Amino acid sequence: MKVKFYGVRGSIPTPGPSFAKYGGNTACVHVELNDGTDIVLDAGTGIRLLGNKLASKTAPIHLLLSHNHWDHIQGFPFFVPAYQPEREIFITPGLTKEYRPEAILEQMTGSFFPVPREALNSLITFKEYAESENSWAIGSANITRMRMNHPGGGSCYCIEADGKKLAYITDNELYPPYQKDGDFQKFVAFAKDSDLLIHDAQYLVEDMPKKHGWGHSVAEEAVKLAMAAQTKILALYSHDPERTDDDVESITSHADDILKIGGADDAVCIAAYEGLKIIL
Numbered sequence: 001m002k003v004k005f006y007g008v009r010g011s012i013p014t015p016g017p018s019f020a021k022y023g024g025n026t027a028c029v030h031v032e033l034n035d036g037t038d039i040v041l042d043a044g045t046g047i048r049l050l051g052n053k054l055a056s057k058t059a060p061i062h063l064l065l066s067h068n069h070w071d072h073i074q075g076f077p078f079f080v081p082a083y084q085p086e087r088e089i090f091i092t093p094g095l096t097k098e099y100r101p102e103a104i105l106e107q108m109t110g111s112f113f114p115v116p117r118e119a120l121n122s123l124i125t126f127k128e129y130a131e132s133e134n135s136w137a138i139g140s141a142n143i144t145r146m147r148m149n150h151p152g153g154g155s156c157y158c159i160e161a162d163g164k165k166l167a168y169i170t171d172n173e174l175y176p177p178y179q180k181d182g183d184f185q186k187f188v189a190f191a192k193d194s195d196l197l198i199h200d201a202q203y204l205v206e207d208m209p210k211k212h213g214w215g216h217s218v219a220e221e222a223v224k225l226a227m228a229a230q231t232k233i234l235a236l237y238s239h240d241p242e243r244t245d246d247d248v249e250s251i252t253s254h255a256d257d258i259l260k261i262g263g264a265d266d267a268v269c270i271a272a273y274e275g276l277k278i279i280l
């Protein structure tokens with residue numbers, strides 16, 4: 001399983017020299033299974049560059065959305081395969097509180113975007129699964145899904161294939177002040193023994209209590225989850241738009257120290273950055 005990050009920033013794109021190392025594009029991760037199946041996690045602005053690459057292939061694309069906030073769908077109108085005739089794109093919407101499974105295309109109206117959804121020549125199919133059916137196959141992978149804690153709701157995903165496990169849990173507030181969709185132990189079970197855990201780490205302890213309830217986690221909480229789930233690699237994700245490269249580096253170093261102090265000697269904490277490729 002090959003995992004490549006195309007967008008790692010939370011909330012809003014952050015161009016500029018202070019953000020060049022980790023990147024300013026919003027959520028998008030490409031997973032290529034050993035059988036060649038292409039799975040895309042979220043369609044933030046990072047999906048534009050990925051689209052240029054996938055345009056040279058003809059195989060179906062499987063897009064799994066966490067939720068419909070702008071930073072997770074905004075790149076789709078710039079996704080070249082969506083305009084390719086007969087290209088098959090399967091989209092699984094997030095388990096959002098407001099039922100709008102086609103929100104990613106609803107942004108393609110004259111008000112928000114100049115090109116209408118009717119101009120997309122690809123064959124787009126929305127794959128909606130009932131909550132009783134939170135596990136399904138894509139290519140050689142088994143996908144599992146769970147609700148996450150976020151204003152407006154949404155989904156997190158595990159992809160298990162080729163003997164490896166990836167957990168993608170972003171825009172998740174591990175300890176929210178509002179009614180939880182999942183408690184900490186549930187996320188531990190979900191991410192248990194993952195080879196790679198991509199988790200929201202947008203905030204620092206000092207951001208609280210101001211940002212408590214905004215739907216993101218404190219970096220140390222993500223570390224705690226990685227330790228409890230015995231994850232091998234924790235990739236801090238959804239970097240705060242105010243956080244410069246230096247800030248992200250210092251957060252990551254601190255998080256990795258905690259992992260080691262906690263006895264997780266074999267585990268490693270990294271900060272996701274655009275272009276990072278991990279082969280599991």
Ligand SMILES: [Zn+2]
Nearest residue numbers: 067069150171
């Ligand atoms: Zn969100």
